[in-house]
Amino acid sequence: MLSRKTKYAINALVYLARETKDGEPVQISRIAASENIPRKFLEAILLDLRHAGMLNSRKGKTGGYYLQKSPEEINIADVMRLFDGPIALLPCVAYKYYEKCDECIDEEACGIRAVFSDVRSETVKMLKKATLAEIIKRSEALKKNIVAQKKSLKGNANKLNNVTIKQQITSRQKKK
Amino acid sequence: MLSRKTKYAINALVYLARETKDGEPVQISRIAASENIPRKFLEAILLDLRHAGMLNSRKGKTGGYYLQKSPEEINIADVMRLFDGPIALLPCVAYKYYEKCDECIDEEACGIRAVFSDVRSETVKMLKKATLAEIIKRSEALKKNIVAQKKSLKGNANKLNNVTIKQQITSRQKKK
């Protein structure tokens, strides 16, 4: 699981990517209020994001935070690594944080390692693709779908056996 | 990251899948010694695996543990869920452990959720495929490769620019 810190960081970054129109800095307290994040906690998180080069800040009276990179350049993988460390599920398949499993006997021929190496590759690939721009695009697509679905529901309200987009997704998930 | 508990559990299960020839139980202390796992800690882990129906045990003097299911039926996803809880990286995309992110405003239209939902699906798919049988198969394949690679190394020891299988894999990973 992601730590709250990482989740808050992502929420804040997406908020900034959305809200920053003219490059004007946004105050911590505004982000905290909008995204339901404890003010003081967020303060520390934004500081870390700045030190990592994703955000920049202006101090003093009209101060606040703004993106230092474009929304296409900031991805979830980097944010996760910053706060939670390796994305890999085993130290022996981590790239930036590699470490031998200390109970391990033969790393080279380890089938467990092979499995988790595949999982890590796939996960990193997906999380690198997940930039702020991509996240915003997806949420917009979801919003459109919800609207379309509500229309179709209204139009077919008295038909039985009518399956909406959302119901299809839900039942696919439940099928296990 | 996996907890040590989960990693130990997987190691022990793979060991049992390998070592159990005639269905005779294997003692905790033997597994602990072979797999470098603290004896008393392993005791608790095996107990949990038994309660979860993956292992069975015989008590008393000639007692020990053995697989209750076939190596094809025991997969890593189930073991991870047993000890570490959800595989999902966010509570709102977990299947068996679903929970709303408490700072979340609009779950249905959340782009972050969409990303982590994809990651979860892919990860679960891979971890379900990773049965004990599969792990053993993969480690055997690795062993064969290592042998083949050593032969080729020996045969071409004085050729420069010769790239072995292992070197290819390593450089692919490093390429980012």
Add this chain to the structure above:
DNA sequence: CTTAATTCCTACTAATTCGATAGGAATTAT
């Protein structure tokens, strides 16, 4: 030049989780 509003930074804390260990009860083969 004072004041108000902000970021910056360090230190602290309560609660939980992790990785074990201890000790003994129950069970079983010999």
Add this chain to the structure above:
DNA sequence: ATAATTCCTATCGAATTAGTAGGAATTAAG
């Protein structure tokens, strides 16, 4: 009986998590 095992509960220290507190530094505006 006894030796060897699993079963089970309780405990423990260290690390991590999710914050909070307090104040220094910076800056805009009057």
